Amino acid sequence: MKKISVEELSLNPMTLIANEWMLITAGDEKGYNTMTASWGHLGSIWGKHSFGMPTSVCYVRPQRYTKQFIDRETLYTLTFFPKEFHDKLMYLGSHSGRDEDKVAKMELTPVFGDGYTYFEEASLTLVCRKVYQAPLIEEGFVDKSIVESHYKTKDFHDMYIGEIVEVFVKE
Numbered sequence: 586m587k588k589i590s591v592e593e594l595s596l597n598p599m600t601l602i603a604n605e606w607m608l609i610t611a612g613d614e615k616g617y618n619t620m621t622a623s624w625g626h627l628g629s630i631w632g633k634h635s636f637g638m639p640t641s642v643c644y645v646r647p648q649r650y651t652k653q654f655i656d657r658e659t660l661y662t663l664t665f666f667p668k669e670f671h672d673k674l675m676y677l678g679s680h681s682g683r684d685e686d687k688v689a690k691m692e693l694t695p696v697f698g699d700g701y702t703y704f705e706e707a708s709l710t711l712v713c714r715k716v717y718q719a720p721l722i723e724e725g726f727v728d729k730s731i732v733e734s735h736y737k738t739k740d741f742h743d744m745y746i747g748e749i750v751e752v753f754v755k756e
């Protein structure tokens with residue numbers, strides 16, 4: 586893995602997250618969990634740097650086991666994989682770490698950093714520092730049809746904004 590700066594990143598966040606998906610992983614060698622996500626954003630906000638604080642946004646439903654790990658940790662990672670890993674990401678997004686060691690089953694190799702975990706097989710890893718967390722609220726939906734289509738049981742996602750503090754790419 587090679588460390589690069591966010592400025593060196595060249596990607597399309599729309600297709601990267603929506604089509605290629607990502608793993609959200611939190612925890613360390615003492616215990617971690619991961620899940621697949623296809624909703625999220627990459628951009629900037631709050632102007633710590635001249636171009637704004639480089640940030641990711643992701644959305645996690647309350648029932649995800651991974652959420653407990655994200656909530657108790659300062660850092661979490663977003664990892665992206667080559668196309669041939671789609672089946673594995675599908676598995677990791679349809680089985681819970683509560684029930685099995687799904688990472689071992691998918692033969693992914695965890696790499697432990699200082700307070701975070703990523704995967705050796707990932708082509709891109711973003712290490713994020715949690716800076717904002719809040720649930721989406723029903724009153725916030727201008728388009729109320731989304732509540733009906735996505736939140737029939739009112740299990741609104743928590744939104745996490747994370748400062749991107751490290752970027753690793755596979756060499």
Ligand SMILES: Cc1cc2nc3c(=O)[nH]c(=O)nc-3n(C[C@H](O)[C@H](O)[C@H](O)COP(=O)(O)O)c2cc1C
Pocket residue numbers: 606618619620621622623624625644645646648649650651652674675677678679680681682683742
């Ligand atoms: C393609 C795909 C995208 C997903 N995107 C999200 C997402 O953005 N947010 C979310 O909360 N769950 C999402 N999920 C569902 C979780 O990945 C899934 O519930 C997972 O099994 C949770 O694992 P855990 O209980 O070990 O945390 C997605 C699943 C798939 C297959």
